[in-house]
Amino acid sequence: MSISTQSLEQAPFQNSFVEELKGEASRNKNPRQVPGYHYSRIEPTPVRDPHLLAWSDDLGGFLGLARPEERGPAVNALAGNLVTESMKPFAARYGGHQFGHWAGQLGDGRAISLGELTAVDGSTWEIQLKGAGPTPYSRRADGRAVLRSSLREFLCSEAMYYLGVPTTRALSLVGTGDKVVRDMFYNGNAQEEPGAVVARVAPTFIRFGNFQMMAVAGEKDNLRALADYVIKHHYPELGEPSPEVYMRWFEEVCRRTAVMIAHWMSVGFVHGVMNTDNMSILGLTIDYGPYGWLEPYELDWTPNTTDFSSRRYAFGQQPQVALWNLYQLARAIAPLVHEPEALRGSLDQYTKTLAETQHAMMLRKLGLTELNQEEDRALIEGLHEAMAESQVDMTIFFRRLSHAAPALIASSENQNALFQEIVQAASYGTSPEGEQMLHQWLQRYTDRLHQESADPEAIRESMLSANPKYVLRNYLAQQAIEAAETGDLSVLNRLMEVLKTPFAEQPEHDELATKRPDWARTKAGCATLSCSS
Structure with missing residues (x-):
């Protein structure tokens, strides 16, 4: 049976987040504190020359979307140059612990959600543009993203999906035709880089930090409204929100997070920046920044140069950090339950689920x-x-x-x-x-x-079937980046196709399944990265 598709600019968007939660509608892009709201209505800032670099055919088909031409209305929408009548774009307000320290209000500083689309199976998926320009949450930044980081996020989101890891997805990668200034390693060597926008897709991009922000600000009504929204739309099987349902909901968040971490550990994935604002309330891998895969097996390896001094987010620390983050979420939602101490039982459930899931996965990997x-x-x-x-x-x-x-x-x-x-x-x-x-x-x-x-x-x-032959090693991603920066998309396209079937032999691509070459051990982008993007 064939499934009809439509162009993105013709697709009807729903806007449950905007319509059911509390937002400011000033459209003011100046960086500022935004107390009292879940989000700010804001429109993307147009770019000079939007052109399609990559598209996920499988995800596009699932969303009922036709693959766009290189340039045109659909790509304009994917770059932020076109906002259709059914879109109600917004940037979400949240806070978070960064490297263990409360950072206050953070929010979508360069991500702008367009709304939600209904997929062919009836499920709804939020489309978010990362790198689409400044928002009230941009602080001192420009709201843009470079091709380097955008390509890495596009590739890794889809690679993780095909590995079977719970993850957000990526629909498209669009070049902007603009230059963005970035200091790649924060060492005073800022340079112009080509800009890009990645359209990422998830049922929701709500994070632990959304709840933390409401709790820290003392906005109990907003906190409850956000929890009720998440339960209604993403955990409906739990029933109508109540103190008892909030307890069951937190337990399910703990369980899903444990399953996600077990998947990371089973394939040697290192997220690199597990701040609470980078933790999905759905237990999905979110925010692909300085990630990497273990090459030499080292428990204290981190791909994030910003984390070299403490190695807080190293491979072997990920299970404990996720537990710490869940504890912060428990503190945030404590005002919603009768006995906050009872939330500790769900944290114990995280530990139990993680151990059981990791054990089962390792048995399968070992046959x-x-x-x-x-x-x-x-x-x-x-x-x-x-x-x-x-x-x-x-x-x-x-x-x-x-x-x-x-x-x-x-x-x-x-x-x-x-x-x-x-x-x-x-x-x-x-x-x-x-x-x-x-x-x-x-x-x-x-x-x-x-x-x-x-x-x-x-x-x-x-x-x-349990042990992939192909993973997105950093040096492979870097080769795709360097080629794309010269206009050669063949390396990116080849990687994308190979990573769709990571468990298949694909002998014609054997060189993509070899150890990291010596030249890549210390080359920028091939082993370690910073948060710069």
Whole structure:
């Protein structure tokens, strides 16, 4: 059955956030405090030459939208140059803890939501333009975004979706024809860069920080109205809002957040800036800034240069930081419940859900069914220790292990050779001690594999479906950026297609599944980044 599509500028937008919550309508773009409101009505600032650079066909089709021409009304709307009659654009007000410290009012400083569209399945999705110009929440910034960061967000949003990670999506990447001045590493070396706007898509972009802002400002009515809105539109199965429903809602937010973090840890994803204003109330990965994937397996690795001194948001810290952020959300919504102390039970549920989900995911990555929980937990813990000691590439290690599983089960004669092949393929130059530790773990794993009753080929196929071959390594994204800045979109388009099926072999693209090259270890954008965008 074919599904009819329409051009974006013809699509009918709904505006539940604007119509059901409290907003200011002054349209004043000057940076300022906006007490008493959930949002500010504001229109995007037009750009000089909007032109389409990339489009997500799958997401566009799901939203019932036709792929636009390179230039035209639809792209004008995606850049912020055209606001249709059914759009009621706004910027949301929120606050947040940044690197553990309360930062006060933050808000959508360069993101402007156009409204909501109804997808082909009847669900509603908010369309938000990032880089669309100043808002009252821009503080000292210009409300713009550069191609570098916009391309990274576009690619990673879709790559995470195809990996099966809970995430916001990205519909389009539009070049603006304007230059934006940015200091990439905050080292006094500001330069002009090409500007861009990314259209990102989610059921809602409401964050923990939206609730924190209302609570800190003492706006209890606004706090309750926001919670009621979220429950009505995004957690309707919980029933009519009440103190008891707020409790169940918080527990579900904790559960979803735990599942999201478990997914991050299972694929080696590092968000890089887990401030409370970057935490989705739906448990979705949101705000792709200085992210990265583990290459050498290091628990204290962070891609964010701003975080180098404390490593608060390093890979191994993510589970604990998410719990800390949920605690801040609990403090914010405490005025809505009869017994705030009872919210702690949901925080315990987060910890329990995270542990159970991570364990189940690791068993699947290893091709194992639960036989002895205590022994299997020890095996998994031993793997984390061995990978950390040997600093193997996490993605390559699990992929090679998947392919090797039948041979490990079939024969003991060539085990050492198989072990060595796996280690060498994934190693960035491990120490003899690290290599020995990994060999010892592989022997334990082989012994455990022999206890499985499933066909070895079935185990291999199951593992391949859980261990991606392709992830968006920073150096791959940087290559796409550098090409796009010269007008060559082929690298971006190729990456986009490959990352749609990250678990497939796609042998013609093998070079995109190799270890990070030596030249990329210290090159700007290829290993670490800042929050500059």
